[in-house]
Amino acid sequence: MPDQTNIVSVVAEPAAPARTPARRSAMSYAIGWSNILVLILLLVIATILSPHFLSVRNLLNVLRGSSMVGIVSIGMTFVILNRGIDLSVGSIVGVSAALMAGFASDTPVAWILLPLVAGVVLGAVNGWMITGLRLQPFIATLGMMIFARGLVYIYTNGSTIVPEDPTDAFSFLGSGYIGMIPTPVILFALVAIGAALVLGRTIFGREVYAVGANEEAARLAGIRVQRNRVLVYVISGLLAAIAGIVLTSRLSVADPNGGNLFELDAIAAVLIGGTTFDGGRGGVGGTIIGVLILAFLSNLLNLMGVSPYSQMLLKGVIIVAAVVVSELRNR
């Protein structure tokens, strides 16, 4: 189907605006790379302002701390590229975290597999509500957010689950190291690389962009839009479940409110990373930068002893500013 590849490549183009060969001013280049410039600027400022910032331990700590929201954000990137939204990820993190703690005394197969299956199933239900019942993604996933949190409360009976004697393997995923790198950071990196390959190198990935950019055109090009939509929510659910596993492994307990508000952090990271709600534009690279900007910002402000209340002002401004800049870029 030559038509399909044509349309797909046309709509997928804006994913890498900085590489378009058109003549561009220095300003537009700066805007095109604004996210990474902001991150670099932040790192430089942080190094100057705080003598404690630039140490291996600090950098690794920040990366580890942000890896759970980071993994969720990668899934959210798929969804937003697809012109959707997934408000249920925080609750799915909670479901997965609780299941893992609940099955801690079972075999690793149980406490890893069950949470993942739960994530996939809940994600698939999201996809079905959106394609089968034709619900708005916002509404479908809002419903799932409440429903899945209810599942967590029922399963945990509203209390923290404290596994009796967690094995070393159990805490390895969240608190262990491979070499000197914390395991969650490795997992985040693997998920990010995998996602980048899927989005950039597979037909499915191109279809995600195509459906997000113009659903009708994608349909006419022969893309199975419904299936693509469902898969995107399945991926989001699966990655949320992975984040839940890392969370429980890190904390060695599961709090019934675990993962609460992750959806907002993930959406913020994706938007700061330049993926827009219009769909079809952006990518995993930007999201990682978005995650890092938010994480290093809060790290720097803590290191400098800025009051937690004032920190929120700055974060709010940065989220809005990042979206304004990415709007400029897309003009």
Added chain:
Amino acid sequence: MSDFRDHWSRRQVLRLGAAGAGAAIAGSFITRTAWGETGVEGKTIGFSQSFITTDWIKQQRTGVLDSAKKYNLKVVTADANNQPSKQIRDIEDFVTQGVDIILVSTYFAEAITPAIREANRADIPIVVLSSPLVGGVKFDCHLSTDTQGTARTVGEYYVKALDGKGVVVEIDGSPGSVVNQSRGNGWHEVVDKHPDIKVVGRVVGDYNRAKAIQGMEDLLQAHGHIDAIYSHNDDMAIGALKAVREAGREKEMWATGYDGLAVDALEAVASGDLRATWRYLPFGSEAVEVAVRVLQKQPVPKEIAFPSPMITKDNIGDFFDASARTVKLPPSRLTF
């Protein structure tokens, strides 16, 4: 434990002017007929909670339901899912249903004022649990933990343990909650009088372990030497201590928490990892006993404040059954 009992009795004697507290017998608070009836059997309690997801609030719920069964009262419960607007509707529903008395567990004490006014207009008695209501509304009894007083006691503990000198970091709960303000203000009232105790850093942990780990990692990075951590609950204290252990600095500092209700927190106290915690008592059964007395038209004190007992390695056995891994709840303390 005995320490706390004595303290409690003294307070009650002062508050109520009642004599013979030492000879009190459990249950004497409730008036009964010769057949052991209270005369309020079959009446309905409307019990509204702001949320039902923490151990403390669940134990409060258990206390209310169990005690209500004991006195043959019906209970209608409502969970506001952490939303003040839902709690307002819940209480309005109780008024519509015509319950005999409302117990309201107040996390958003100010926000639910309109609903309390409505219950006042319908002349339904109200027993308030936790945060005080705003002025100008009527209620029959307010049961609370003396959070600020406890926080002052904790402040004194820090001053003594640090010998008036040291570097402390603070891990805040959720800004805006009354408990958070009291735990902050009460402690600072005492500690800030000692200029040699420096509170060098403060992060918001939202009562959440994951956030506390991250915040503590930053504090450890920023401060080369820390003597103690003041955490607004146990969960965050355990998270902070995890960050401290990972940085290999566990010999340098100690931490305390609040609540003393979760198994892993009590285990941490038993092992000595967590230096102390102050148990937040849920007073659910006490609330029902007050309700029975209100329904009997007997006088009740307007304010009853329970101080939080301190739990350390030395008295952990009174609060925690280590072999069964279960929390021990003290019996109702309305035995005056």
